[in-house]
Amino acid sequence: xxxxxxxxxxxxxxxxxxxxxxxxxxxxxxxxxxxxxxxxxxxxxxxxxxxxxxxxxxxxxxxxxxxxxxxxxxxxxxxxxxxxxxxxxxxxxxxxxxxxxxxxxxxxxxxxxxxxxxxxxxxxxxxxxxxxxxxxxxxxxxxxxxxxxxxxxxxxxxxxxxxxxxxxxxxxxxxxxxxxxxxxxxxxxxxxxxx
Amino acid sequence: xxxxxxxxxxxxxxxxxxxxxxxxxxxxxxxxxxxxxxxxxxxxxxxxxxxxxxxxxxxxxxxxxxxxxxxxxxxxxxxxxxxxxxxxxxxxxxxxxxxxxxxxxxxxxxxxxxxxxxxxxxxxxxxxxxxxxxxxxxxxxxxxxxxxxxxxxx
Numbered sequence: 420x421x422x423x424x425x426x427x428x429x430x431x432x433x434x435x436x437x438x439x440x441x442x443x444x445x446x447x448x449x450x451x452x453x454x455x456x457x458x459x460x461x462x463x464x465x466x467x468x469x470x471x472x473x474x475x476x477x478x479x480x481x482x483x484x485x486x487x488x489x490x491x492x493x494x495x496x497x498x499x500x501x502x503x504x505x506x507x508x509x510x511x512x513x514x515x516x517x518x519x520x521x522x523x524x525x526x527x528x529x530x531x532x533x534x535x536x537x538x539x540x541x542x543x544x545x546x547x548x549x550x551x552x553x554x555x556x557x558x559x560x561x562x563x564x565x566x567x568x569x570x571x572x573x574x575x576x577x578x579x580x581x582x583x584x585x586x587x588x589x590x591x592x593x594x595x596x597x598x599x600x601x602x603x604x605x606x607x608x609x610x611x612x613x614x
Numbered sequence: 615x616x617x618x619x620x621x622x623x624x625x626x627x628x629x630x631x632x633x634x635x636x637x638x639x640x641x642x643x644x645x646x647x648x649x650x651x652x653x654x655x656x657x658x659x660x661x662x663x664x665x666x667x668x669x670x671x672x673x674x675x676x677x678x679x680x681x682x683x684x685x686x687x688x689x690x691x692x693x694x695x696x697x698x699x700x701x702x703x704x705x706x707x708x709x710x711x712x713x714x715x716x717x718x719x720x721x722x723x724x725x726x727x728x729x730x731x732x733x734x735x736x737x738x739x740x741x742x743x744x745x746x747x748x749x750x751x752x753x754x755x756x757x758x759x760x761x762x763x764x765x766x767x768x
Contacts (some may be wrong), residue, residue, distance in 0.1 A: 429634075436637040443644035452676060452730060453667040454760040464749040536740030538731045539663045543742075544761055548664035557664055566666075574669045608743045 438475035455547055457603070466570045477520055478527045480511045482546060486611060488545065501549035506510025513601070525557075525590075534607040547605075554601045561599070563590035653700050657682035662735045665766035670758060675727050677715040679743060682734030694737040698747060703722075703743070708748035716754070728756040 483491040483502075490497040492504065496578050512528045514521035522528035535544055552566070559569035562584045569588060572581040590598025657680050670676055680697040684690035695702045698711050714722045729749060733742060749755065 433630075433634045433637055436634055436641055436722050440637055440641045440644065443641065443648050447644055447648040452670040452673060452758075452760070453763070454730065454758045455664055455666065456668045456728075456756070456758050459750050459755040459757055461744055461755070462753070464751075534739045534743075536738060536743065539735065540737045540742065541689055541735035543739055544662040544664050546761060547759070548666055548761075551666045553759065570666065574671055577671075591645040607747075 444568070455544065455551060456483045457547070457605070460604075464551035474529060475527075478522050478529055480508060480522070480528065480530045482550070483529065484534045484538045484542055484546060486535040488539055488542040490542075501552075502544055502562065504546065504549040505552045505556070509556060510555065512557060526596075529602040529604055531604045531606060534608045535611050536608045537611070550603060551601075554599070554603075557599055561590060564588075569596050655680055655697065656685055656700075656702070657695060657697050658685060658734045658736070659732060660670065660735050661732060661760055661762050664761040665709075666762050667761060667763055668758070669719065669749075670728060670730070672726075675719065675723060676730050676758075677712070677727060678730050678732065679711075679745070680732045681737065681745070681761045682735050694741050696741070705744040705748050708745055709752040712752035712754045725753075727754055728754070728758050729754050730760050732760040 447581050477514060481491070481493055490504075492507065497504065505593050508530060511530075512522050512525050514528070515525070519541075531556075532546065532550065555566050555569055558573075559566045562569060564572070569584075572578075573585055573588075576585055589600070592598060659680060661684055678698070681694055683692055683694050686701070690702065692729070696705065696708075697703070703711060712727075712729070716727055719727060729741070731745070751755065
């Protein structure tokens with residue numbers, strides 16, 4: 420006499436699997452670790468006390484934002500698009516002494532960015548994005564790649580090919596200093612906006 | 615008559631026997647890719663948009679900080695607050711937090727730690743600048759303002 424074969428009902432298996440599937444679909448969060456990267460300066464105490472660097476007015480590109488998110492660029496009200504601002508920064512950095520009111524060389528050019536304590540984070544990011552775009556565009560042009568490609572390759576410098584393009588883009592000299600450093604100075608915010 | 619009675623002898627059912635396999639495959643995909651969020655975010659998080667985004671290469675070297683208006687405004691007020699690991703902290707506690715986060719890493723990796731700041735668009739610059747000052751003191755100077763990709767129309 421043959422044994423009774425034990426059967427597991429498997430008609431509902433698909434339903435159970437679907438249920439689990441829906442659960443994981445709902446709980447999945449796509450991690451986004453993307454954003455604007457900056458490096459903060461060393462703490463004020465770490466700097467030598469007698470460091471009093473004279474910077475010529477022509478080598479400074481001043482961007483100021485008040486607590487109402489109004490923008491001053493080089494002392495004049497600015498109402499244009501971030502793309503226009505980006506273009507202005509680019510021209511300033513690549514001036515190379517041509518215009519007596521603009522920078523001497525890309526190395527000396529400094530973008531000074533000052534906000535107020537009441538400036539919104541949204542505006543802050545918008546301007547920062549525009550300034551970084553100007554620099555990344557210069558780098559990408561030097562390296563002969565698209566800006567998108569530049570952002571990708573500069574995130575992964577372990578790769579020797581990326582490293583090579585990165586050094587070309589920033590114009591690395593034999594002594595290791597870049598020809599086009601991103602001199603972005605984010606100043607301590609003013610207190611006019613309260614808080 | 616018989617002319618019209620002729621029916622096509624074609625099966626019309628879709629074979630469903632492989633459906634569980636397909637569903638299981640999807641299931642495994644999501645099980646593997648999913649990652650449970652360890653912290654509940656208690657502040658409003660509408661991230662700003664930008665175009666020049668960089669991606670962080672190594673996730674293990676990232677410490678997260680959330681800044682925004684608390685979700686429970688009746689309990690914590692409307693002023694933007696700083697959240698790390700499920701708790702609200704004050705700017706003066708940032709150094710301690712950085713040291714805790716650094717202690718989790720290998721010694722040679724500690725100076726490569728990046729702080730990812732997820733800041734709500736309505737937060738003001740003041741509180742963020744306070745945090746930045748503390749981060750400078752704590753020598754955690756790599757900073758990432760977490761943003762979304764803005765769609766650009768070309």
